[in-house]
Amino acid sequence: MAERRFTLVFFVAIATAAAATFGVYRVLDTTKKEAQIPTRAVVVTTRDLPEGSRLDAEMLAVKQWPAPTVPEGAFDAADSLVGRVTRVAVFNGEPIVPGRLAPVGSSAGLEVKITPGKRAMAVRINDVAGIAGLIQPNSRVDVLVSLRDESSRGQQVAKLFMENMRVLSVGTQIERGADGQSIQATTATLEVTPQEAERLLVATNTGSIQLVLRGFGETDSARTRGAQANDVLASLQGYQPAPPPRAAPPPAPRRSAPAPRPAAPAPAPVVAAPAPPKPDTVSVEIYRGSTKTDQKFVKKDSSKTP
Numbered sequence: 001m002a003e004r005r006f007t008l009v010f011f012v013a014i015a016t017a018a019a020a021t022f023g024v025y026r027v028l029d030t031t032k033k034e035a036q037i038p039t040r041a042v043v044v045t046t047r048d049l050p051e052g053s054r055l056d057a058e059m060l061a062v063k064q065w066p067a068p069t070v071p072e073g074a075f076d077a078a079d080s081l082v083g084r085v086t087r088v089a090v091f092n093g094e095p096i097v098p099g100r101l102a103p104v105g106s107s108a109g110l111e112v113k114i115t116p117g118k119r120a121m122a123v124r125i126n127d128v129a130g131i132a133g134l135i136q137p138n139s140r141v142d143v144l145v146s147l148r149d150e151s152s153r154g155q156q157v158a159k160l161f162m163e164n165m166r167v168l169s170v171g172t173q174i175e176r177g178a179d180g181q182s183i184q185a186t187t188a189t190l191e192v193t194p195q196e197a198e199r200l201l202v203a204t205n206t207g208s209i210q211l212v213l214r215g216f217g218e219t220d221s222a223r224t225r226g227a228q229a230n231d232v233l234a235s236l237q238g239y240q241p242a243p244p245p246r247a248a249p250p251p252a253p254r255r256s257a258p259a260p261r262p263a264a265p266a267p268a269p270v271v272a273a274p275a276p277p278k279p280d281t282v283s284v285e286i287y288r289g290s291t292k293t294d295q296k297f298v299k300k301d302s303s304k305t306p
Helices: 002-035 194-206 229-234
Strands: 039-045 060-066 119-124 140-149 155-170 187-192 208-213 281-288 291-298
Touching (some): 119 194, 140 194
Antiparallel strands (some): 140 155, 140 208, 155 187
16 A cells, blocks of 8 residues: 555656656747847858958858848848949958948949048158158048248248048058058048048149148047247247347438529620731931941821821
């Protein structure tokens, strides 16, 4: 009797354990199904792709992504992306979305890097303006202009007038070298708006420009008033500017000389009266013995009218 009761208790315990196990399994299975997140097929990259890369089948793969995290417009078939060109850099494992690709039919080149609404403008640089070749594609620079201000007596003025400009290319190189070596070139292409292109052209024609390299991730704007030659001299320690030359006193007004008096008329020359003509005489020698005498006789003027 006791043995039969023990057997009954044993089977009841086994049935209870089986029912409890089945109940726990159902609860766990229900919880798992409720916690399971739906997924979608998404095309991702299998390597880092720089901007301007032409996609092929080896660069793409299809992965299952949680549906809530799939980016808007993500592609689900890799065949539709073969031959497209990336407009920006895409990193390994990132999904491909339309905003990262150039328009259909675009070829790899500089035009795929230009942001819609902007333009590419090349400016001439040298070793100094190009910071000894250290400016790379996709660098950010400020543009410094130096020119003469005619309204300030022709003083040299320097001013930052464009900030946080994107460098699209340096020379013909549109990608940053993996080794980071300097790029020696005579031109740099900046991404500008149409209005910025107009001002930049005026700056290059009326003065000289220089590119100022910004730090990585630097987005702050600098508000400067510009610098002149006087500002540079004022910053030199111990410099004493020479006093301005004194202005010469104005010349004393000249007194007008009195008008010259009219010259007195010269006196008429005195004409001397002609001397009366000497009378015509005749000399006669008279001998009186041994004595000789001269006797003069006046000859009568025969021209006078009697």
